Amino acid sequence: MxxxxxxxxxxxxxxxxxxxxxxxxxxxxxxxxxxxxxxxxxxxxxxxxxxxxxxxxxxxxxxxxxxxxxxxxxxxxxxxxxxxxxxxxxxxxxxxxxxxxxxxxxxxxxDRLQYTVHGRFDEREMLTGFLAENPDAAALAQEVRGRPEAESREQRIRLGEMISQGVELRREAENAALIDALTPYAVAHVARPPSSELDAVNVAFLVAGDAEEDFIRAVEDFAEQRRELIRMRLLGPLAAYDFVGAHQLAE
Structure with a gap:
């Protein structure tokens, strides 16, 4: 058959x-x-x-x-x-x-294409910077250092929550900064959800063909300013997945 x-x-x-x-x-x-x-x-x-x-x-x-x-x-x-x-x-x-x-x-x-800018925090740099800017978290980190995990479990959980919140706030700030830096070179943008807890930026941009070179240069400048903290990737040119109702077209 x-x-x-x-x-x-x-x-x-x-x-x-x-x-x-x-x-x-x-x-x-x-x-x-x-x-x-x-x-x-x-x-x-x-x-x-x-x-x-x-x-x-x-x-x-x-x-x-x-x-x-x-x-x-x-x-x-x-x-x-x-x-x-x-x-x-x-x-x-x-x-x-x-x-x-x-x-x-x-x-x-x-004459428009999608580019996606994705970056992840360097975990060591992110943690070092966070503790330097947050005395309470730094004190808690010092308190649990060298102590058995079972004995310091509550403090470790609290510290983990503080770090997680710090990463989220920094992610929001970096995404906003990225959008602000690249908006002059893009027709539209869509902020995408983080794909990992260490995601720093994840934004899709719709870029006109005559603006591609300027857009890519602006991405490179943004990445250079943060090269110690964020490992950046530029994906594209791509089809405009984030800018059409692709999930609805054949339902």
């Missing part, structure tokens, strides 16, 4: 966008990526087995690689990862039902 298949939808693009011949889709083996068109829109899709498990790291990589590569040459609206429909008719129905909404969103993303 032949395996039932469906179409995995990656994103919505203008109708004149063509997948590159070497574009690889999700699944094993990887499906061929094609464009299904309706009016002035198209959806990038590939065939997948309906019984095939989805969500492997390789699948997510293929999804992001396709969307990020497309975003480098044309506007693209990412569709929520894992969206699978029954066939071409269902894809065309989706495009028809949301035609005006998709077209307007694509127009807004013309």
């Amino acid at each position: 032949a395996e039932e298949t469906g179409l995995f939808i990656y994103g919505i693009v203008p109708s004149d966008v063509e997948p590159t011949p070497d574009a690889e889709g999700v699944g094993s083996p990887a499906g061929e990526v094609v464009a299904i068109r309706y009016d002035d829109l198209a959806a990038l899709v590939s065939e997948v087995g309906l019984e095939e498990p989805m969500g492997r790291p390789a699948d997510l990589t293929a999804y992001e690689t396709l969307l990020d590569g497309t975003a480098a040459v044309a506007p693209v609206l990412p569709v929520r990862f894992g969206t699978v429909v029954t066939g071409p008719d269902a894809v065309e129905d989706l495009l028809a039902a949301h035609r005006d909404e998709f077209a307007a969103a694509l127009a807004e993303l013309e």
